[in-house]
Amino acid sequence: MSDIGPELPQDEALAAEHALGVLTAAERAAAELRMASDPAFAAKVEAWRERLASLAEEVEAVQPPAGLWPRIAGGLSVNDNQAVVRRRLRFWRGATVGSLALAAASLAMVAVLATRPPPIIVTPPPGPMMNARLMPTSGGRPMFLAAYDPQRKAVLVASLVPPGSDPTHSHELWLIPADGKPRSLGLVEQGASKSMPISDRMAAMATEGASMAVSVEPMGGSQQDGPSGPVAAIGKLARI
Template sequence: MSEEPELTEAEALAAEHALGVLSAAERAEAEARMARDPVFAAEVAAWRIRLAPLLDMVAAVAPPAALWARIERRLPANDNDTDRERAVRRLRFWRGTAMGAMGLAAASLAAVVVLMGRPPVVVQPRPAAPPAPLLNASLMPQAGGPQPLFVAAYDPDRQALIVTSLVPPGTDPLHVHQLWLIPQDGKPRSLGMVEPGKSRAMPMPKPMTDMVEEGAELAVSVEPPGGSTDPQGPSGPIAAKGKLGRI
């Protein structure tokens, strides 16, 4: 697995931004990159679509009653400028908008005149292949508990597994969490380490992609630093386990 190419830096950052696991500084950097890089912005949007079903796994939380009042106080419209300054600002905005709209209308009219002189082009649509189903898994604690310790989503189109640890950082500094794929043959395959409180994008190259299917199991074991000492599978206890299923 370590010799296979992982997701690019941009793809991993886009996936983490879509999952909402970046720090405030990292999120600001990602959003600035989205503003100047349309390709990166499209990558984030694609991951948001793929991972949107995971939102159903998160319980809704009501915002504090005073939140909206704080937001209103921070809006630029509530700055202490004069009515005259606000009126001038609005006038400039609408004047620029009107000029832009007139230019757009003129350009559109010219395009229509050119297109009317061309013979019609018949385009035969190609039937689109149905997208492969997205799989997800909630890895529940083996000691019992209502909340998952890890969540995972597999995108067959990109052949990538996104794993997010919900374990608070620093819970057990003397051990590491190792992720395992247990396909239908029951033999564990190591997918690598998952750091507490973070997410990781893991590529699934051949022949691993054939094993990542509905009903396959994901498990996380607690191991010494460096991972399992058993080449056949986990050497430590299983902390969490869950099966992949369609969303």
């Protein structure tokens, strides 16, 4: 994490760095998870995003050199085993902190392994983490923040609605996949956060571009197969 400055508290510095986009992939994923479980931190990030939005407008677009993409494309390998080789190389590089002889032996082993057929993966690895900022249909700031963790098959959701602001209704979270039919994920308490485990079938529908929405329902949630009340906020899942 970069040094934002000694005058900022740690939480403020992290929120500012996340808004600036200077965190590593692992730090960014951890920050998104925290936003989904910590409304106060999520509010800090949103405040920094608004504060820094004007800076983006001042940055002029830069046209890349004409030969840049051909040089990049020319450096890409077409070997199907390349990803396997890279993973094994990283493993051996981490292990070879001894002598040059050990490093040479490691590289020789990589060469042997690279000649083998790629392993057959029966179960595909979990996809990337995704998040969604659920914006009110009338515009304004996000009302809910959601993050989908494919490894744990769970949706983390945080309500930015002030607690007790609507005591006569429940807020219900819905996943709307490509077929357009809403699937209920459960109720979201105002001003609170929770983790919602989902089934394998539902996890298969939680793909990039799928929508998440929150509807205003009678106490206890919708009594029909879909929202029975108005949709208060909606957003799309995107990769973190």
